[in-house]
Structure formats: C-alpha cells, structure tokens
Amino acid sequence: MTASKRIVLSSDHAAIALRQTVADHISAQGWEVVDIGPKTPESTHYPVHGKAAAQAVASGDCHLGIVLCGTGQGIMMAANKVPGIRCGVCSDAFSARMIRAHNNANMLSIGARVVGEGQALDIVDAFLEAEFEGGRHATRVDMIEAQGD
Numbered sequence: 001m002t003a004s005k006r007i008v009l010s011s012d013h014a015a016i017a018l019r020q021t022v023a024d025h026i027s028a029q030g031w032e033v034v035d036i037g038p039k040t041p042e043s044t045h046y047p048v049h050g051k052a053a054a055q056a057v058a059s060g061d062c063h064l065g066i067v068l069c070g071t072g073q074g075i076m077m078a079a080n081k082v083p084g085i086r087c088g089v090c091s092d093a094f095s096a097r098m099i100r101a102h103n104n105a106n107m108l109s110i111g112a113r114v115v116g117e118g119q120a121l122d123i124v125d126a127f128l129e130a131e132f133e134g135g136r137h138a139t140r141v142d143m144i145e146a147q148g149d
Contacts, residue, residue: 005030008062010037010053012046012075015068015112018120022066022110025121026128034062050078050109057106058084065107066124072111079107086144091115093126100130102137103144 007026011019016038023033036052038044046069057065065087069075072089079087087107088099091114099105108127110120132138 004063006032006034006062008034008036008053008056008065010049011068011112012049013038013041013044014070016041018110018112018117019068021117022120022124026124029128046075047078050075051082054079054082054085054087054107058082064128066110067107068110068112070111070113072109072114076109079109086141090123090127091119093122096123096127097130100127101133104132104137104141
C-alpha cells in the first residue's frame with residue numbers, strides 16, 4: 001500500500017483506549033494503520049510518542065498521523081518540533097476540517113480526556129475527508145514552513 005493510505009497513530013497511556021477505537025474506525029475505511037503507541041497502561045511520556053509519529057509522517061512513510069494524549073496539547077507540541085509537521089489539536093469537527101483545508105495539516109491531535117468517543121470519531125472523519133484548498137492558504141503554509149529555516 002502506498003503512503004497515501006498509510007496513517008500513523010500514537011498516544012501516551014492516557015489515550016490507549018481511544019487510540020484503539022480510532023484505529024479500528026479508520027481501518028474500516030480502508031486506511032492502513034501503523035499503530036506505534038503503547039499497549040499497556042503504565043505511565044509513559046507523550047513527547048516520545050509525538051516525536052515518533054511525526055517522524056513517520058515527515059519521512060514519507062505515512063501520509064498522515066493522529067496522536068492522542070490527555071488533552072492533546074502536549075503530544076501536539078512534541079509532534080510540531082519535527083520539521084515538516086503541521087499538527088493541530090482539535091476538539092470539534094469544524095476545526096479538524098479547517099486545519100486540513102487551510103493549514104494543510106498532516107497530523108491531528110485529540111485529547112482523550114476532552115472529547116468522548118463519538119466526538120473523536122467525528123473529528124477524525126472531518127480531518128480525513130478534508131482536502132487542502134491551496135491558493136492564498138498555500139502562501140501562508142509556505143510562510144509557516146519558512147519559519148523553520
């Protein structure tokens with residue numbers, strides 16, 4: 001399967017159950033899921049998992065990534081430290097759609113202690129269904145990318 005249908009998922013210990021639900025949901029939609037998150041509930045460090053998932057996207061091995069932690073904030077910050085990653089934390093479907101359409105986000109972060117399962121799946125669907133609009137938004141994404149130089 002090409003990277004265009006490969007998606008990496010990871011989380012810390014706080015989001016294992018929701019990560020598995022998301023993995024099942026998107027796998028049923030035809031995505032090849034690369035789940036690199038922890039399997040047991042022992043405390044783990046979200047920066048490690050955010051970075052690993054982001055590296056899978058930045059390398060081209062996976063087209064997109066979804067990361068989860070308690071709030072979604074910490075793991076999103078860790079992912080965004082990897083050059084080429086544009087990850088946004090979302091707790092609603094509109095924001096998830098817009099980070100793809102306007103910011104060409106290649107990763108989504110969700111807070112497992114912030115949204116319920118149904119809301120999380122709506123967010124994931126909105127993110128995966130949206131497409132980058134380009135145009136004036138491409139100029140802005142280019143400006144974001146240039147800030148890393």
